Amino acid sequence: MPRALPYLLLLPASLFLLVFFFYPFGLVIVESLTRGGEWTTENFSRMTGHWKFSSAFWNTIWLTAIVVPVQLVMALTMASVVQKLKTGRSGLLYIFAIPLGISDLAAGLIWLAIFEQSGFLNSILHAMGVVDQPRLFLGYQSIWVIFLAVCLAEIWRATAIMMVIIVAGMGLIPKEYNEAAEVFGATRWQRFTKVTLPLLRPSLQTALILRILMAFEVFAVVVALGGTTLPVLMGETFQWQFQLQDRGVAAAYAMVILGLSVAFSLVVLRLLHVPKGARI
């Protein structure tokens, strides 16, 4: 009995993973490669043939490429600031962590309150005398403003998750390492780049993988701020599934997102590889 006990305890979770993780992913792969019961690549050619595909693809990539590095720097800054603080630490951490609990849809609506035509950005610009009439920021004539608003909303929303992981990771680094570097005359910046950052690699791995995946899944923020004016991969998946009722092409989009996610996870794992002996 005792030998079977751990397996019994793992059984519900394992069965659940099997039914709701492996099986559906198998299904989605099959669905992307079949059409009317026959094996074909037509779903993919339909997807790439649609005029929105390349802009959806590149919008998603550019969004990730801009947002993630900014967030990494901000999260590292926030974490370092919090580390140095002696009083008010937990209060500040809570404030920094607030966006962690806010859904992407709510974050989109929050930034809509700022960017819409009668919104706060226009009101502030008006009060400063920059504009006398409210300007339309989120129209289809100015897609780059929508892009910028989405970037800001994403940076605002998802920096917290990286910050929390990095703060937790910094807590695991023994103080002695930094103190030793200080004794040998390392400046604060040197200590950060030569001691803290290398020791932080496991946390950076987790933070980056989680965050890059979230960036590829960007959806509700974009819909809230720009409707379908700014196409992204997840939004197109939703469109094909619902408006166009074509599950095959939706599955093909899902495969693209899946492929990107796995590829970038592997890149991050490789870049920030920590040899077994070098772990704390």
Next chain:
Amino acid sequence: MSDVTRPAPRQEDVGRAGRFLFRAGIGLLVLWVLVPIWFLFVNALSAPSEVTSFPKRLWPSFDMASLQFFWNFQGVTRALWNSVKVAVLTMILSIGMGAPAGYALSRFDFPGKEFFRVLVIMTRAFPLPLLALPLAVMFIRTGLDDTVLGLALVHAMLALPFAVLITYSLFSGIPVELEEAAWTLGCTRFQAFVKVVLPLALPGIAASAVFAFVISWNEVFAAAVLTIENRTLTAFLLQSLNVSPLPLKFAGGAALVLPALIFIFAVRKYLFAMWGIANR
């Protein structure tokens, strides 16, 4: 004369300037997080006519008409109730399956342990909301489509990896010796677990349950794909984005944000401990 009276910047002046910059930086970061949320609540707590007027005030008029309009809007109360039901079910499912698995991982050494652990971690390298696409078909076959339970199962899949890893770390933090002492005093394994381990682990388990609740409460994509009649609040807001007036959007956004704020506050102590271990 003036050259004489102007002293060179002394060490302590530089220190003071540095401290000022540090404080100002903290202030800016705090404003960056809080001001957008403030704007959303200003909109939610103003009358609909004020929300669409220009220029806007930066202070709410505490007129409840927007919120009333939202509350009385067709389908809102039902969507709210659905959100609560799905989130509670998600909580029960993910902790119910995750906690036993976490306990098994922390207390036993058995062949396949590492395999299971890596499997759970690996699920995070996949864009899980996409699971909703193939599951939509599966649910139609099994009659789970458009039900609270069906959506809760998908959300439980999102929350399960976290539940396993968090409870794993929780149980690992409770010394095995306490349990062994209970055994020598005549407790069975089950009694020892209920009387010794559970009371110690309960606050942490509650925190991870709250975390599961928030994951479900905030989820947009799967909810929008899998529900038609029984929409959750996020799905409802998303589907009505291009037809609903601004006051409804902002009141809905505030309704999404408020519980999340409270929940994150409730689990703030555990946030960092949870993520610290989730790194491994």
